[in-house]
Amino acid sequence: MNGADAIVKCLEMEKVEYVFGYPGVAICPFYDSILNTKIKTVLVRHEQHAAHAASGYARLTGKVGVVAVTSGPGATNVITGIATAYADSIPLVVITGQVDSRLMGSDVFQEADVSGACESFVKYSYIIRNAEDVPRIVKEAFYIANSGRKGPVLIDFPIDIQNQKIGKLEYPETVSMRSYKPTVKGHTRQIDKVVRELKKAKRPLICTGGGAHLSGAADVIRSFAEKHNVPVVSTMMGLGTLPTEHPLFFGMVGNNGQAYGNRAMNQADMILLAGARVADRSIARPNEIEDNKVLVHIDVDPAEIGKNAGPSIPLVGDLKSVFEELDKEAISTSTEEWLKMLADFRREAEQDKKAKADLVTTPGTVDPTRFIRALSDAMEKDAVYVADVGQNQLWSCANCIIREGRFFTTGGMGCMGYSVPAAMGAKLAEPDRQVVAVCGDGAFQMCMMELGTMRQYNVPVKIAVIRNNVLGLVRQFQHFTYKDRFSVIDLTGSPDLESIAAAYGMKFLHLNDEAKMAETVKAFLENDESVLLQCDVDPNEVA
Amino acid sequence: MKRIYNVLVQNQSGVLCKVSGLFWRRCFNIDSLAVGETEDNSVSNMTIVSTGDEHTQEQIEKQLNKKLDVIKVKTFDEGEAVCRELMLIKVKYSRDNRRDIIDNCSVMNATIIDMANNMMTIQICDTPERAQIFLENLSHIKIVEITRSGTVALTKCKEG
Numbered sequence: 001m002n003g004a005d006a007i008v009k010c011l012e013m014e015k016v017e018y019v020f021g022y023p024g025v026a027i028c029p030f031y032d033s034i035l036n037t038k039i040k041t042v043l044v045r046h047e048q049h050a051a052h053a054a055s056g057y058a059r060l061t062g063k064v065g066v067v068a069v070t071s072g073p074g075a076t077n078v079i080t081g082i083a084t085a086y087a088d089s090i091p092l093v094v095i096t097g098q099v100d101s102r103l104m105g106s107d108v109f110q111e112a113d114v115s116g117a118c119e120s121f122v123k124y125s126y127i128i129r130n131a132e133d134v135p136r137i138v139k140e141a142f143y144i145a146n147s148g149r150k151g152p153v154l155i156d157f158p159i160d161i162q163n164q165k166i167g168k169l170e171y172p173e174t175v176s177m178r179s180y181k182p183t184v185k186g187h188t189r190q191i192d193k194v195v196r197e198l199k200k201a202k203r204p205l206i207c208t209g210g211g212a213h214l215s216g217a218a219d220v221i222r223s224f225a226e227k228h229n230v231p232v233v234s235t236m237m238g239l240g241t242l243p244t245e246h247p248l249f250f251g252m253v254g255n256n257g258q259a260y261g262n263r264a265m266n267q268a269d270m271i272l273l274a275g276a277r278v279a280d281r282s283i284a285r286p287n288e289i290e291d292n293k294v295l296v297h298i299d300v301d302p303a304e305i306g307k308n309a310g311p312s313i314p315l316v317g318d319l320k321s322v323f324e325e326l327d328k329e330a331i332s333t334s335t336e337e338w339l340k341m342l343a344d345f346r347r348e349a350e351q352d353k354k355a356k357a358d359l360v361t362t363p364g365t366v367d368p369t370r371f372i373r374a375l376s377d378a379m380e381k382d383a384v385y386v387a388d389v390g391q392n393q394l395w396s397c398a399n400c401i402i403r404e405g406r407f408f409t410t411g412g413m414g415c416m417g418y419s420v421p422a423a424m425g426a427k428l429a430e431p432d433r434q435v436v437a438v439c440g441d442g443a444f445q446m447c448m449m450e451l452g453t454m455r456q457y458n459v460p461v462k463i464a465v466i467r468n469n470v471l472g473l474v475r476q477f478q479h480f481t482y483k484d485r486f487s488v489i490d491l492t493g494s495p496d497l498e499s500i501a502a503a504y505g506m507k508f509l510h511l512n513d514e515a516k517m518a519e520t521v522k523a524f525l526e527n528d529e530s531v532l533l534q535c536d537v538d539p540n541e542v543a
Numbered sequence: 544m545k546r547i548y549n550v551l552v553q554n555q556s557g558v559l560c561k562v563s564g565l566f567w568r569r570c571f572n573i574d575s576l577a578v579g580e581t582e583d584n585s586v587s588n589m590t591i592v593s594t595g596d597e598h599t600q601e602q603i604e605k606q607l608n609k610k611l612d613v614i615k616v617k618t619f620d621e622g623e624a625v626c627r628e629l630m631l632i633k634v635k636y637s638r639d640n641r642r643d644i645i646d647n648c649s650v651m652n653a654t655i656i657d658m659a660n661n662m663m664t665i666q667i668c669d670t671p672e673r674a675q676i677f678l679e680n681l682s683h684i685k686i687v688e689i690t691r692s693g694t695v696a697l698t699k700c701k702e703g
Contacts, residue, residue, distance in 0.1 A: 120564060123611070177611070178614055303605035
């Protein structure tokens with residue numbers, strides 16, 4: 001047995017189902033050993049997408065997504081994917097091949113200091129110097145990636161160590177790291193304080209972030225909210241904690257969120273910020289968030305608490321565990337008036353939206369917000385919706401109807417080209433679930449090479465490309481900020497998507513007439529097959 | 544505001560880079576940094592002196608604790624600790640100022656540890672403030688080179 005055999009054995013012990021990646025000489029021992037296992041490999045068309053695919057897989061399964069790429073350019077290409085996973089706290093283990101350990105540091109062919117390059121956006125990194133350390137390192141890597149505040153872990157694996165012979169493999173059952181012991185259980189005294197304040201609060205509000213999904217707390221938060229009639233809003237990453245049309249759900253907060261969601265934040269006298277990091281896009285003026293209200297910040301990462309807003313009650317712990325504890329407490333709340341006020345806010349906003357719904361769109365285009373609503377409304381109730389980055393993301397956040405399904409997007413890094421590979425990873429994780437990727441024509445062209453991967457491994461993801469032939473969100477920004485002095489946003493020269501679909505053997509649909517919206521969406525979603533849908537929108541539409 | 548961070552870390556390659564990289568990335572200031580092994584050779588002690596407001600100080604402590612190679616962070620103000628800095632100063636002397644330098648050394652408890660070709664190296668090991676005063680006292684003398692260890696500190700015995 002050599003180091004490479006050992007690492008794939010360890011992956012088997014971790015019940016790894018898929019490895020997403022791209023081989024090269026420096027990772028060939030690994031890809032040779034993996035042939036002896038039942039682990040399935042997926043050859044992506046660009047290393048960045050291996051990390052995004054693993055991210056989609058991890059988000060749907062709650063397991064660690066695994067990536068294996070070669071040294072040098074393979075490793076540097078995967079970096080954007082790692083940074084994206086780090087910003088969104090997605091658990092990944094990324095294995096990079098490395099040159100011979102005796103040559104490291106001498107700038108040989110395809111050598112890159114990937115652990116150095118990634119330091120500020122991995123949760124932890126290892127360089128394996130001795131194959132005997134493989135079992136301990138893999139065990140630790142999986143534990144670190146998927147515990148506490150989740151995130152990517154890098155394992156840099158020099159080729160000579162992959163080939164190093166070792167004795168019997170003993171995979172450790174437990175991890176013991178003296179410097180890493182994440183807090184799971186919330187402090188009783190802090191929980192008591194929260195309960196005391198909740199009893200006093202007249203206008204309590206729960207604001208959920210990505211942590212609600214990462215800790216698997218969505219169900220317990222929902223039952224807590226229902227039991228005590230506490231309204232809920234979400235950040236972009238928290239969308240889906242409660243179904244969009246749940247009476248207690250009052251939209252997304254932030255500068256791209258719903259006005260009534262933000263009004264709820266302003267009017268609340270107590271906010272339970274749950275697994276949200278008070279990011280600049282969610283909370284515009286963090287210094288003011290605690291004004292006139294009790295701010296409870298619950299997060300598994302103590303460094304997030306107090307980073308951007310000083311809470312009245314800091315509460316470190318895993319959300320699921322904390323809400324389970326809170327759920328045991330007898331709290332009587334009377335929030336009828338508060339809920340009525342929020343419902344009024346929502347009604348006002350809905351009326352504005354209805355007024356806009358009657359607006360006529362430019363001939364040959366459709367209204368993107370109506371399209372997103374029609375699409376998500378027709379999707380299966382447990383479907384996975386993956387939004388890319390740009391105007392499509394903002395239209396999706398504001399209009400996607402989430403029921404029992406999931407909504408994925410990259411809120412932290414905002415990495416264009418995320419949707420297709422992440423949707424692919426999600427579909428591989430649960431082949432029976434409907435998975436739809438929605439992207440703009442800019443983002444699509446950053447990831448369309450993955451249509452080859454989808455075809456090769458028969459991954460029937462549905463892709464809707466909202467096409468306006470420009471980089472819409474940048475154009476919108478230049479429209480408002482630079483008074484229509486447009487610079488480098490024109491996508492003229494983009495390929496004919498029908499021909500692209502034909503080249504990859506995919507069904508193609510074209511929507512440029514609102515009258516045909518329902519039938520096109522139906523044709524898009526029927527049958528479990530890959531479909532590329534082009535939806536033309538006016539470049540002047542703003543999100 | 545000055546704050547001292549006593550950081551116990553795993554004694555392995557790359558850790559110094561990770562910790563100093565954290566300060567750089569998050570725009571925290573490092574006034575001085577000294578590293579050495581502790582009584583347990585698998586653990587190193589970093590003494591970091593940093594200046595920043597209260598919010599920055601809290602973030603430094605939390606972000607340090609978040610690093611997986613960091614075992615323990617203790618933070619304290621200068622007044623709560625005994626602090627020492629070692630400074631080596633190479634100066635050019637002449638017959639005229641030799642006596643003056645020696646007097647200065649004797650007053651400030653500094654030692655001349657090397658001497659040749661009209662040059663001498665002086666060692667002072669004292670609090671950072673006194674080391675600085677000593678340096679200022681030598682301002683009229685031609686200083687050739689200086690090296691400073693950075694502050695090392697331990698909390699006072701009564702502070703635990």
